[in-house]
Amino acid sequence: xxxxxxxxxxxxxxxxxxxxxxxxxxxxxxxxxxxxxxxxxxxxxxxxxxxxxxxxxxxxxxxxxxxxxxxxxxxxxxxxxxxxxxxxxxxxxxxxxxxxxxxxxxxxxxxxxxxxxxxxxxxxxxxxxxxxxxxxxxxxxxxxxxxxxxxxxxxxxxxxxxxxxxxxxxxxxxxxxxxxxxxxxxxxxxxxxxxxxxxxxxxxxxxxxxxxxxxxxxxxxxxxxxxxxxxxxxxxxxxx
Numbered sequence: 001x002x003x004x005x006x007x008x009x010x011x012x013x014x015x016x017x018x019x020x021x022x023x024x025x026x027x028x029x030x031x032x033x034x035x036x037x038x039x040x041x042x043x044x045x046x047x048x049x050x051x052x053x054x055x056x057x058x059x060x061x062x063x064x065x066x067x068x069x070x071x072x073x074x075x076x077x078x079x080x081x082x083x084x085x086x087x088x089x090x091x092x093x094x095x096x097x098x099x100x101x102x103x104x105x106x107x108x109x110x111x112x113x114x115x116x117x118x119x120x121x122x123x124x125x126x127x128x129x130x131x132x133x134x135x136x137x138x139x140x141x142x143x144x145x146x147x148x149x150x151x152x153x154x155x156x157x158x159x160x161x162x163x164x165x166x167x168x169x170x171x172x173x174x175x176x177x178x179x180x181x182x183x184x185x186x187x188x189x190x191x192x193x194x195x196x197x198x199x200x201x202x203x204x205x206x207x208x209x210x211x212x213x214x215x216x217x218x219x220x221x222x223x224x225x226x227x228x229x230x231x232x233x234x235x236x237x238x239x240x
Contacts, residue, residue, distance in 0.1 A: 059073070
């Protein structure tokens with residue numbers, strides 16, 4: 001396999017070591033990471049999976065390596081937070097065509113490879129070596145990547161609810177207003193008997209799936225329950 005010369009012997013050694021073991025990597029069980037987090041010395045040379053888009057891809061260019069002329073393309077990728085990382089030049093003709101197609105159609109892709117730390121007199125940067133890519137994303141990888149965003153939103157909510165005297169009522173109102181549930185102001189028995197249930201029911205890798213339910217049990221004037229309404233949400237909890 002041909003490569004541009006990497007102007008950093010240690011980076012070249014890290015790439016060589018990765019190539020010796022990359023074929024044995026189980027990419028399906030490798031957790032996807034955001035671009036910002038892979039720009040770190042602790043990640044260099046290790047198997048890395050990134051879910052994102054092809055940010056840019058340039059026109060093919062010729063190069064001569066060991067007296068043989070080859071075609072390569074340069075590109076960069078970005079994740080859903082729009083953090084970007086440059087990719088080592090690509091020489092595989094079939095991958096070049098697939099990458100161009102995914103770029104034109106703005107596919108959300110899965111990129112397999114590793115990160116190299118390059119330091120020379122002309123540059124100091126992290127760069128991604130692309131081993132392979134898929135023009136698709138698994139459900140598990142999408143769920144894991146949402147964890148950071150959900151954690152941030154959860155922290156905001158925790159700060160909000162900490163200022164409330166009646167925390168359960170505040171939480172209930174947020175749910176009711178968010179779902180657009182009507183008539184709870186006039187049918188007070190219904191609001192009074194609204195309950196929340198959280199039930200775990202399964203797991204896949206490090207992702208725990210859950211049922212989240214809201215039960216509405218309205219009563220008539222005699223205090224007898226006349227019907228039940230069970231509203232169920234399929235939610236996600238990710239454990240790291």
